[in-house]
Amino acid sequence: MQPFFYDRAGDPDQALEFARQPDSHFIGGGTNLIDLLKNEVQSAARVIDLNRAGLAAIVPAPDGGLDLGALARNGDTANHALVRRDFPLLSQALLSGASAQLRNMATNGGNLLQRTRCHYFNDPGFTQCNKRVPGSGCAALEGFNRMHAILGVSEACIATHPSDMCVALAALDAVVVAHGAQGERRIPMREFHRLPGDQPHLDTVLAPGELITGIHLPPSPFAGHSHYLKVRDRSSYAFALVSVAAGLALRGGVVVGAGVALGGVAAKPWRIPGAEACLLGTRVDTAQFDRAADALADRLLAGARGFKDNQFKVALARRSILRALQLAGQGTGGSE
């Protein structure tokens, strides 16, 4: 790890002030940044410690939803009484990620900004990676690409975003709150992460020096019927091959609202606005509901394209969508 300077921000304004220095990076939990610095995937002249800057609170929002501080830990967020009661989908997604130790460190803001786990990105021994070195090529296209994306890819990059939290946030229509030189910005989750296009080195729409201060969760009708399904190579402490965040609003067993997002398939949580409309009016636990889930899979997976090692993800995603919706339909936590 190369040497760097260290600044400790006492509040968000001071953090923004520190961030005006060249090549400075905010540090929250450090679980991703320090790893990247150790591997020399990323450099930093200066790290700005946000851990004394406040921003760790989780409080009810005026609209009846919840405001999550950017510096609240993933573990604390997952176990917050109001998150568990009103947003079990988010709690379940957070608890599916990493380990207890890492969740105690990782922050909500940092989780939004975590980098891909593509092997070719994380090992500078590979010279081709457009995300790490723009213009150098993509070793994953022809390489070992079992974990890689099937949607929203470009010839420049087929990396996935590794977060579980973000998939649930997308299904819950969360809003990222950021502060920068222009003041506050509120960015809907579906617009926060970028698809690679010809600039895969840009993961998000955040401007340089802009600071995530929180995440807003609008009131959710899904608390009673939601499920986060994570399919992975081992049953814990592994990134998703495919994941599905599914939330249903039911009236008398009939779907009146739904939010479904996919993880492990693209550079961002994958959600098609309005696609869930095909579920509306169907009754859970019926063949009609299953057919509607399949129709939703058609919409979500339109244009899906597998590579050498990840063709299986297309069928896996389709089946996972159905399974997650069936489980959500049975009620959060199943029929117990």
Add this chain to the structure above:
Amino acid sequence: MKKPRKLEAEPPWPAPPAAAHARLSRREFLQSTAVAVSATGLPLAPVLLRASAPAPAGADAFPEPVPVVLEVNGRRHELRLEPRVTLLDALRESLGLTGTKKGCDHGQCGACTVLADGRRINACLTLAIMHENEAITTVEGLAPDGRLSPLQAAFIACDAFQCGYCTPGQLCSATALLAELRAGQASAVSPDVRRPRPVVTEAELRERMSGNLCRCGAYPNILAALRKVAG
């Protein structure tokens, strides 16, 4: 795990005098040879992180060691560390608390697990300087009065280790796990996170310990030790 590997090769440095060598612990010997390695211009071993950085020309542009106060196992330590020094390296290299192990150094194995204000964290993926004004507990602090905690005693009774390298991390992790269960925290296998108190099952304990790998495969006995204490 680079240091032992270096010693397997024919050493390019002179052996320390026999009398001095006899008084050195294995660890001190490794440290003294690592210093010798740097003198030969070979790559620096991680152990050298604690040495002051060389003062380059235009020293104001180079991150010098800065004062860092750590409270570890109830003792206060005033250190000078480069900001890049991880909590793990500070504990092991600056404080000599080598109970905390460096396994993967990338947050993938849990051997470096310590408690910060009672919460389990991976010491390898955090900077020491980020932990001022926190109470750090390492495996050396789990039995402060020299008496084993019930969990430590259960590990011995259940033979919950083979080589022992992951054990300090397992013990710190499991210590926090018990507190998390008492606090009613949920896990990924809790059937419904909306229920306030998880039922302690084998699946719950396995999931909650998944951040600690054991390459000897002592998992069944680790689980037995946990069951003994967690009920």
